[in-house]
Amino acid sequence: MIAPRIEMETGPDLGPRTAVGPTLQPTLMELSRPGRGGGKIPHPPADALDGIPAEHRRAMPAALPELNEPEVIRHFVNLSHLNYSIDAGFYPLGSCTMKFNPKINEWLARLFGFAKLHPLAPDAVAQGSLELLWDLEQWLCEISGMTAVTLQPAAGAHGELTGILMVRAYHEARGDHDRREVIVPDSSHGTNPATASMAGFTTITVPSDARGGVDLDALRAALSPRTAAVMLTNPSTLGLFEDRIVELLDAVHAAGALAYMDGANLNAVLGKFRPGAAGFDVMHFNVHKTFSTPHGGGGPGAGPVGVGEQLLPYLPSPRVLRDADGTFRLETPGERPTSIGRVRAYQGSTGVLVRAYAYVCSHGGSGLVEVSEDAVLAANYLKSRVAEAYEIPFDRPCKHEFVASARQIKATTGVRTLDIAKRLIDKGYHPPTIYFPLIVDECLLIEPTETESVETLDAFATALVEIATEARDDPELVTTAPHSAPVRRLDEATAARQPDLRWRPMTGAETPCPQ
Amino acid sequence: MPYGPHTGDDRAHMLRALGLETIEPLFADIPAAVRAAGLDLPEPEPELQLAARLERMAARNRVDLASFLGAGVYRHFLPPAVDQIISRGEFYTAYTPYQPEISQGTLQTIYEFQSLVAELTGLDVVSASHYDGAAATAEAALMAIRATRRERVLASRAIHRHYLETTQTYFQPAGLQLEELPTLDDGTTDLAALERALADGPPTAAVLAGQPNAFGILEPMAEIGRLAHAAGALFVAVVEPISLTVLAPPGAYGADIAAGEGQPLGIAPQYGGPYLGILATTEALIRQIPGRLVGRTTDLDGRRAFVMTLRAREQDIRREKAASNICTNQALCALAATVYMATLGPHGLRDVAAGGAAHARQLERALAAAGAPRVHDGAYLNEFAVAVPDAARVHAALLDRGVLAGLPLARWYPDDASLRDALLVCATEVTTSDEIERFGEALAAELGTGAGLVEAVR
Amino acid sequence: MEVRDDLRYSDDHEWLRVDGDVGIVGVTAYAADQLGDIVFVELPATGTALGAHQAFGVVESVKAVSDLLSPVAGEVIEVNAALADRPELVNGDPYGDGWMIRLRLADGESGGALMDADAYRELTRAG
DSSP: OOOOSSSOOEETTTEESOSSOOOOOOOHHHHOOTTOOOOSSOOOOTTTTTTSOGGGBOSSOOOOOOOOHHHHHHHHHHHHTTBOOTTTSOOOBTTTOOOOOOHHHHHHHTSHHHHTOOTTOOGGGBHHHHHHHHHHHHHHHHHHTOSEEEOOOSSHHHHHHHHHHHHHHHHHHTTOTTOOEEEEETTSOTHHHHHHHHTTOEEEEEOBOTTSSBOHHHHHHHOOTTEEEEEEESSOTTSOOOTTHHHHHHHHHHTTOEEEEEETTGGGOTTTBOHHHHTOSEEEEOHHHHTOOOOTTTOOOOOOEEEOGGGGGGOOSOOEEEOTTSOEEEOOTTSOTTSOOOSSSSSOOHHHHHHHHHHHHHHHHHHHHHHHHHHHHHHHHHHHHHTTTSBOSSOSOOSSOEEEEOHHHHHHHOOOHHHHHHHHHHTTOOOOEESOSTTSTTEEEEOOOTTSOHHHHHHHHHHHHHHHHHHHHOHHHHHTOOSSSSSOOBOHHHHHHSOOOSOOOOOSSSOOOOO | OTTOOOOHHHHHHHHHHTTOSSSGGGGTTSOGGGBOOOOOOOOOOOHHHHHHHHHHHHHTBOOOSEEOOOTTOOOOOOOHHHHHHHTOHHHHTOOOOOSGGGBHHHHHHHHHHHHHHHHHHTOSEEOSOBSOHHHHHHHHHHHHHHHHTOOEEEEETTSOHHHHHHHHHHHGGGTOEEEEEOBOTTSSBOHHHHHHHHHSSSOOSEEEEEESOTTSBOOOHHHHHHHHHHTTOEEEEEEOTGGGGTBOOGGGGTOSEEEEEOTTTTOOOTTTOSOOEEEEEOGGGGGGOOSOOEEEEEBTTOOEEEEEOOGGGSHHHHGGGOSOOOOSOOHHHHHHHHHHHHHHHHHHHHHHHHHHHHHHHHHHHHHHHTTOOBSOOSOBSSEEEEEOTTHHHHHHHHHHTTEEOOEEGGGTOTTOGGGTTEEEEEOOTTOOHHHHHHHHHHHHHHHTOOTTHHHHHO | OOOOTTOEEOTTSEEEEEETTEEEEEEOHHHHHHHOSEEEEEOOOTTOEEOTTOEEEEEEESSOEEEEEOSSOEEEEEEOTHHHHOTTHHHHOTTTTTOOEEEEEOTTOOSTTSBOHHHHHHHHHHO
């Protein structure tokens, strides 16, 4: 719950949530006072840099801020109060899976043995991490039904690129050089077409049908000997399972193309649907969604990629290998010439993967199945409550998230989805994803996850229904929201027309620092 | 399930509200032919056991060695303030700041990160972060290709091997050309070869060079930049951020783009990441830079505030025409770097850089005395290569003596006879005289040398 | 939304004003409104030869991006340089100061295949 700016909000029995409401903060640069700070690092001898020729030396010292540690801590703690977070409240951001991030995972990732290990440490001194990576690969194979997994990609989009580069290598190796197109549905994540372009493919977009699935006829029409891959998100970005998945995959394979699964929504079908077993040839996981590694204000995540047998030769290097004596090692450079090569430095964002590993362990196979069941149950329950006041465009069970639309509210009151989202902030919630997927007007994409209680779901539904009422009775209250956040709506047009992307010393004409 | 809230009653209540008796109908849309029957994974492991087991597993990694391994990832003192701040749930359990009204904390810290890195690099436009130094380098090369509409990039071979290999992977599908430039005996890039390459062949989009380079040697960056610009190419500097407190910033020697690995700024090695890709450029190239940018603006009441800006470059809006597919970035690592820089301040950061340089000179003397002289005679900051007979064997033997003797360069340059028996070693402000002594003595013992060691170290 | 009687319109929401063998091109008030606050306009180099329906640039708003398509064939003889610093002119005066390019019309090109104002009004009303 966001604490209001000045006055405390008090619940019936909670009392003040915080002693001081959040206020805007000066920047580090404004807080700087020459001469503050120091005492952390011994001063090196005065001649330490004498070996560096003058032409390589910095002429003017960098104008970095000078602060003492207490001031640094207060600055960032006060800034933190300006953020909404999962730890503070309900964050039903569709497609992003904002579930609770278990605290022990943070502690485990910081164990010295994991945290301090250099990425180029010889295999002999890295057996703990190598074993962890190996185990996690095997478990992701079981979860996905894929033959092998690479843990290297740093994010989902990075995994997509890795996967699509393997698709490309596969077709090239077969002499199938004309396959230059990637097909995506119109409901796809923007990363899918952007990935296709980065990998040198042309994107073909196919429409969705009235039930929210991929239009099978349109897909068949788009498939051709030029098709390299079809990228599908299943469950889709509408939160719907592609119930014609068998026919879809048959059509893709009949055309000689490969099927890529965007695993952003895998959290809905753990133990219920294994993409590799169903016929997908390659997929990525978002461990920061399915396996609860923190989102960190935008990252880091990790985007492991699973492949079927036919793409094995192309996995990026280095792979983690287990030798006959049970020891683990990284592939040596050049050991597998068919590889697409490196997609990053070193072998993966191991610090993130430790957290994902811990999440799989603490849940076990049975717990992961429950994760999906509870996420799907919560989404369907919430959908039934939200349906009291919002249009639900697809009338069938959803998976872990659902789309609602405010187009009727907009038509009758002029209040837009954006306004409803902003008004939710006043009610203490992070807004859902809005205006995505692109194919539903005025949409809200709502994902409750499995870690939210019935009470939270009910209260959120009540808030959404209240806003629909407010839109009718007092539309200005909604269109001018938020009213209780640290700032009101921002001038994004000026930000883009005259970009101010870095601090410059005050000239007198600047906006003064907030008091 | 360990973190779920639902009691049996809760589930029954929700099912009842849906008119269901079991969960099964909610999964009935998964065709039987592809329906899975659970997962064959270990049983749930209570936190107590998980913690104990992973402590044992972590202990199997040996992080007690006297380590001289750098090669792009460096040991530094991590002020506890960094971890305290990035462990705040308000930061690490927030999403990308798409709702600026309730994300000013994240947004302002990114703006501060951009500002501090702009100071370090001397370049005004700084991306909110990329995956790592390799991805940032590849993106820098692709930026140059878009900006110049040319398809060939020349890169010093003395750039981190993984960065070049990653760039090659990114280049390959579009048929872009990445050519490596040779180095001279002093470890710097061969400028004559650069001039020839620029004069011959197709027009060049960019020239890439590292400062310090992959051998730890300082390159004649201004000269490389001059040659690149004379040929109409952009100049990309691959940099290490701590060094920028004492070395000339890319903006000062005419670099158009700087790319680098931000791990040294308060991020633990973690066996490979998550790290922090730094990408910075000039205002002239602002529309070519991929990744998120945060800008300063005002709210409806005129209060200063921050917001993600120039969003239309990104994949969620521009889709197949986006400059890059990047979505998730390394925001929390950028926060760590910001807290680190704020905590140490300009003088502390300079002490980190200079302390590493001082220890590296001590190391140079100790290794030379033990029979391992430097390979290149160019100037260096805190990392350099030494010639060690039978380097691979000696490297392995030193491990048994508790010393991680850097990186055998043959792993990165298998075809280069001059580097077959070379170890790339580094020192930082945390390297101790004891560790240096231990390395020197162990090396001398392996090589059968040993005279004059103690004097060299002291 | 204003639709001017003296202009021709494409179904991609560009307008064309014909003046002898020169055509002036911009985006309609309807398009500017749909895009929202325009923050950047990318225009071609003069001398660029364009075919009908060929992309000549890009217009970006805070949250959307759209290709600009030439309604007719011709050669670019001038671009509106003012838009580089003041892209908001497209929102404020789409048919005037917010113009984008001047074309030397290709032989026989007069915009006759484009919609007139009434047809365009009909299109945007339906949309």
